[in-house]
Amino acid sequence: MLKGWTRRSVLSGAAVVGSALIVRPTLAAEYRFSQYHNQAASGTLHKNLTAMWEAVRAETNGRVETTVYAENNKLPGGDPDALKMLIAGEIQFFTLMGGIIGTVVPAAEAQQLPFAFKSAAEAHKTIDGPLGTYIGEEMAAKGMYLFPVAGFDNGMRQVAAIPRAVTTPEDFAGMKIRVPPGQMMIDTFGAFGAQPVTTSANQIYDALKTGKVDAQENPLAILEGFKLYELVKYVNMTNHMWSGFNAMANLTVWKSLPPDIKDVIERNFTKYVRRQRQDQAALNAKLRDDFVKRGLVFNEVDQAAFRAKLPGVYAIWKEKLGTKCWALMETEVGKLG
Template sequence: MSINRRSVLLGASAGLLAAPFIRPGAARAAEFTYKLANNQPMEHPSNVRGGEAVKAILEETGGRMDIQIFPSNQLGADTDVLSQLRAGGVEFFLLSPLILSTLVPNASINGIGFAFPDYDAVWKAMDGELGAYARGQIENAGLVVMDKIWDNGFRQITSSTRPIVTPADLEGFKIRVPVSPLWTSMFTAFGSAPTSINFAEVYPALQTGVVDGQENPLAIIKVAKMWEVQKYISLTNHMWDGFWMLGNRRAWAALPEDIQEVVAKHFNAAAENQRADIMALNASLRSELEGQGFAINEVDPAPFEAKLREAGFYAEWKKTYGEEAWAKLEGAVGRELA
């Protein structure tokens, strides 16, 4: 490739931003024009459903509220946009709680390795007490957060060198991880060599061999065309990750109550629809990715969880999060982790 994948994604997304379902035109100038940033490519369900939501918000508010979507890290890397959100340069941001943990440490508790066995356990936790706890932590940090978390999915490991079948396969493995202490801690416990890289730079890092592999949900692996720079997918399901819809507190307070209600209603409905989209997408992605040349293998999670326990990973994070948060996590998954 003569240009890197990031340039392709950004260029394509910039051209598509004018599409009606992403930024619908208003008959008159909007009273409020806000930005919504995220790191997903345009075709990801988050932007499809987000586009539907902002269109519905524009229509239901009679053109008073116009939200413009900026996908694919167009406004900067995740950590940069989080700073913009806090300063008011961006009004809404769809962000992983694990990356949000750089500001709100306990927001990342949903990402504890191998905690959730399936989606039933995830939604019971995140629509229940654990999610309410996380939202309280986020609000205490000065941000607004919607009630429903969006789905990023269970994360899988890809590699250019070898399939990951046992914990031993991760020893010395150069893996890209997001900018989050939890990820670094988990892969360090496996004896890997984790490197924190913002998502916008993942493709070139894999392409140039800076790292041997990365980990992401299947939907992200697909839309980022990881098969161009990776050979293997190991279905580790090592952590579940989502996206909180975050808002700048001052910008939110500036909205009349009736517009706040419309925005919250449609963003939360979009989250529910996006979850269903990801579920349906996951059902078909395995064969599609195999068709692109990926070798895919199943993984027994038990030895990986045992390795983390032996390395003191769970005990360390129980201490970090505190008894209250850890009790809510174990209550949600129905078993003791540490």
């Protein structure tokens, strides 16, 4: 009788050659990692990260074990604190939107230039190309490794409000809107006449419920994942920005890994980033009908009036991002500003 092995370990370490069963025991974990992200456990990001790390565990025969923490393991400081932990090596893997990375690496904010991308697919193509490579180089200087195919999808962002519809910039007058940390978000909504308020993702519900904010802006899947549909009334299809979650590792930890482990992790990030993009697109597409049935009111928005408010924002950010970053973006999406 095989002692000390579970049936699962026997099967995961077994190979069949002809009629013989060769059993290889699952190895003890050599590497134990933490993977943080800011989304709900019910979302497509958590599900795909969990599946990805399970695939890594299986392919490395148990040498790599990773615990995936939804909502950043309830860190009081949310994403900014988790980013500090990643850079310090206190956590090894993290996914985060470019705007918040931009507080440390300004070039990352390019991912959220307002009205830069017409669709999530265009954003994926751009960040998988030379612009993404450039941002990764900038991140490496700050102690972060950005995977070659890193952009898990969040989707095109829409404004969801409690008191009124938002179809023109004037509708933002006096409106307090929750935005994630990141100066570009603050500059953009300030240009529209709103009052931006920053909170972590898992605090949006309370901010809306208590009146700290009147509105928030996120892809439709976030309304579902954090149950914001219980509070908002008007969903305004502004499509003002794309956002996603960049897959990152602590650079020192990444460099210390043997090539075979790196290959397994990187290959699976590529696979599951692409899978999650499909899952998220399907979810965002079906949610509009679901929300209409729940009584939410959808409004189409003419972007021209909003774009007309942004020349000053574009000018500021062209200087902040630098000519190389700006040129890489315009090569993909056309002239901005």
